[in-house]
Amino acid sequence: MKKILVTGGAGFIGSHLCEKLLEQGNEVVCADNFFTGSKENVMHLMDNPYFEVVRHDIIKSLLVEVDEIYNFACPASPVHYQYNAIKTIKTNVLGTTNMLGLAKRLKAKFLQASTSEVYGDPKEHPQKETYWGNVNPIGIRSCYDEGKRVAETLTIDYHRQNGLKIKIIRIFNTYGPRMAVNDGRVVSNFIVQALNNQDITVYGDGSQTRSFCYVSDLVDGAVKMMNSEDTFIGPVNLGNPVETPIIEFAEKIIKMTGSRSKIAYKPLPKDDPIQRKPDINLAKENLGWKPSVELESGLIKTIEYFEKKLKNGKIEV
Ligand code: NAD
Ligand code: UDP
Numbered sequence: 001m002k003k004i005l006v007t008g009g010a011g012f013i014g015s016h017l018c019e020k021l022l023e024q025g026n027e028v029v030c031a032d033n034f035f036t037g038s039k040e041n042v043m044h045l046m047d048n049p050y051f052e053v054v055r056h057d058i059i060k061s062l063l064v065e066v067d068e069i070y071n072f073a074c075p076a077s078p079v080h081y082q083y084n085a086i087k088t089i090k091t092n093v094l095g096t097t098n099m100l101g102l103a104k105r106l107k108a109k110f111l112q113a114s115t116s117e118v119y120g121d122p123k124e125h126p127q128k129e130t131y132w133g134n135v136n137p138i139g140i141r142s143c144y145d146e147g148k149r150v151a152e153t154l155t156i157d158y159h160r161q162n163g164l165k166i167k168i169i170r171i172f173n174t175y176g177p178r179m180a181v182n183d184g185r186v187v188s189n190f191i192v193q194a195l196n197n198q199d200i201t202v203y204g205d206g207s208q209t210r211s212f213c214y215v216s217d218l219v220d221g222a223v224k225m226m227n228s229e230d231t232f233i234g235p236v237n238l239g240n241p242v243e244t245p246i247i248e249f250a251e252k253i254i255k256m257t258g259s260r261s262k263i264a265y266k267p268l269p270k271d272d273p274i275q276r277k278p279d280i281n282l283a284k285e286n287l288g289w290k291p292s293v294e295l296e297s298g299l300i301k302t303i304e305y306f307e308k309k310l311k312n313g314k315i316e317v
Contacts, residue, residue: 001050003027005066005108007058007099008073010037012179013113013171015045016219017070022048024223029064033057036075041178058095059087062102068226071099072113074148078141078269079184085143092147093154100158111167111226112155114235116276117145118170126243126277129170129235139271152235159233167225167232172239172278176215176298177305187212190250191299191306194259204268206247211277213240214298217291224287232286239278240291256299 004021008014009030014037021028027050030042034055045051056062058073074091075081081088096112103110119127120135135145158164175187183189193200221238244252247263254261283289 001025001027002067003029003065004068004070005029005031005064006070006072007031007095008037008071008113010034010039010042010053011072012037012041012076012176012183013174013215013218014072015041015178016176016215017072017222018042018045018051020219020223022051026050028052029054029066031056031058031062031064032073036077036080036180036183038180058098059090061098064102066106066108068109068111069099069103070111070113070222070226071096074113074144076115077184078144081144082140088143089147092144092151096151096154100154100164104158104162104164109165109167109226110155110158111169111222112151113222114152114168114170115144115148116170116172116237116239116278117141118149118152119276120145121271121273122276125275126241126279127237128279129237129282136271140269141271156233165230167228168234168236169222169225170235170237170278171218172213172237172276173210174213174215174218174239176302179302181306181309186210186246186249187302188306190253191257191303192310194253194257194261195303195306195310197260199264200250200254200261201266202247202250202263203266203272204246205265206250206263207245208268208272209243209245209275209277210249211240211243212295212298213238213291214293217293221283221287221289224289228287236283236286237278237280238283238289239280240295241278241280242295243275243277244295253299256296257303
């Protein structure tokens with residue numbers, strides 16, 4: 001039995017990861033400051049004697065004894081990471097340094113949850129891991145994009161300088177149950193708006209694209225990466241390469257929910273990437289991983305989740 005720390009373990013992806021690691025017979029410590037995560041996300045795991053939740057902010061050092069660390073703590077939605085931009089940078093820089101320092105002391109394996117945002121508004125399409133990106137260093141998304149880029153640099157330098165066993169995954173847009181109702185990202189916004197028969201807020205003309213990966217596929221890839229050969233450190237893209245324009249995504253959600261919602265066009269936020277699609281050949285070759293959940297099937301489960309959430313009263317986004 002391994003003892004594993006998941007930072008951000010009470011968040012959307014983190015909670016699914018904790019669940020999977022417990023199912024595999026590990027002991028799991030979840031550390032979270034509950035900024036965007038919630039106890040509700042991990043409530044169903046609380047009875048498990050091998051699961052522990054610690055209220056902790058990773059910008060402070062943490063003393064636990066573990067064999068592996070999955071560093072997932074960081075708000076992921078533009079609305080939330082921009083709410084306190086400096087805190088987002090601190091979480092990525094100070095927080096990641098703290099977790100790497102912990103891994104160094106323990107000789108623990110360390111996996112960093114990076115992001116497709118390191119490619120910025122990409123000039124190369126689809127994005128391969130070899131692409132260095134097109135990121136604005138002083139824009140409203142920079143606290144997250146540059147924060148995550150430095151976190152990758154820190155991770156690789158702990159490997160070079162201290163021989164730490166590291167893994168870096170670049171996560172592309174992931175969705176599924178336990179996204180927060182007020183998360184602000186496109187999947188939760190559109191589903192909640194559709195279920196409430198409110199206007200669907202499409203930013204810009206909706207021609208920008210994203211590629212959506214269901215959370216169970218993503219978690220499967222993350223665990224496969226942690227358990228891969230020590231020599232394969234990444235960065236590796238994890239995402240679903242099926243690309244969808246946002247306007248088509250809005251229409252799909254309206255259709256799938258049978259909603260009376262209309263599309264309302266809003267201004268495109270600054271530096272919003274025009275297109276995004278992962279090249280996942282590296283993950284296929286090195287991890288034998290590719291996503292298996294089709295968009296419609298994943299959305300059915302996600303819509304069911306939000307229907308239950310909204311059942312007890314009208315919650316708007
Ligand atoms: P989320 O906001 O649901 O989860 C983040 C979790 O981290 C929350 O529980 C939050 O409370 C916690 N947290 C934030 N700052 C913290 C701090 N300083 N100390 C301790 N805990 C803190 O988002 P998510 O979608 O589950 O994303 C999880 C990770 O995956 C993030 O690192 C994110 O950057 C990365 N990621 C996610 C996506 C995606 O599409 N979901 C895409 C790329 C990367
Ligand atoms: N978006 C939108 N309406 C919303 C929320 C998001 O049109 O209510 C768009 C957003 O402008 C972006 C895409 O959907 O082009 C994905 O946004 P999200 O915030 O989910 O994640 P991102 O990939 O931009 O970090």
